[in-house]
Amino acid sequence: MKHDLIEIFGITSKKSLEVKFPSVPEEYLSHFVRGDGNINYKGYFISFVGGSYEYMNSLKDILRLKGFNPDLKTYSSKHHRVFVSGRKTIKAFSEWIYQDKDLYLRRKHEVFQQEKPPLEMLEDTMKNYRQNRYG
DSSP, X not given: OHHHHHHTTOOXXXXXXXXXXXXXXXXXXXXXXXXXXXXXTTTTEEEEEESOHHHXXXXXXXXXXXXXXXXXXXXXXXXXXXXXXXXXXXHHHHHHHTTTOSSOOHHHHHHHTTOOSOGGGOOOOOOHHHHHHHO
């Protein structure tokens, strides 16, 4: 089994530092991204944390192509964080990741649902909480 993981899937003992973003078909991309990340509704930001710069940079590029204007911060060679912030952007992100939802974490979905106004009524305001806490 170990041999198969290494040879077929490229899994190594340092996988969290070396993993590459997988090739995910477009129709499943929102579902894949939905399974990751953390939302801070009060601070109007979502963050994704990882040890692989290549993975996190690819995620940032994908989110940028989707129009979410992400930031990538590197804290050490083993700690990278992608942020998506702003009230309107988080609502748009929520609509994207929960489109055609069948399988999802209810508690996470409920946090996203706190934003009641429709997307077109929101502005991309951001609280200083994210900037102060994560630099």
